[in-house]
Amino acid sequence: MRTLPLILLAVAVACLAFAYWGLATPAGRRAYDEMAGMIPMAAALAGVVFGLAAVAIWVWRWWRA
Numbered sequence: 001m002r003t004l005p006l007i008l009l010a011v012a013v014a015c016l017a018f019a020y021w022g023l024a025t026p027a028g029r030r031a032y033d034e035m036a037g038m039i040p041m042a043a044a045l046a047g048v049v050f051g052l053a054a055v056a057i058w059v060w061r062w063w064r065a
Contacts, residue, residue, distance in 0.1 A: 008054035015047030 022028040022040025032040055 005054040005057045008050045008057070012047045012049075012051035012054065015043045015050065019044035019047060 019040045020028075022032045022043070023037065028040065029037075
C-alpha cells in the first residue's frame with residue numbers, strides 16, 4: 001500500500017505526458033487528428049483522475065497518522 005500512490009502518480013505523469021504530446025505537438029496532432037484527438041483527451045482525464053487518487057491516498061494516510 002505504500003507504493004500505490006507513487007505508482008498512481010507515475011501513471012498520471014505518463015498519461016499527462018502522452019496527452020500533451022498528442023494535443024500540443026505537431027507530430028501528435030498529425031497522429032491524432034479529428035475524432036482521434038479524443039484519445040489524448042481521454043488520457044489527460046485519466047491522468048488527472050490518477051493524480052487526484054494519489055493525492056487522496058496521501059492525504060488520507062496523513063489524516064490517519
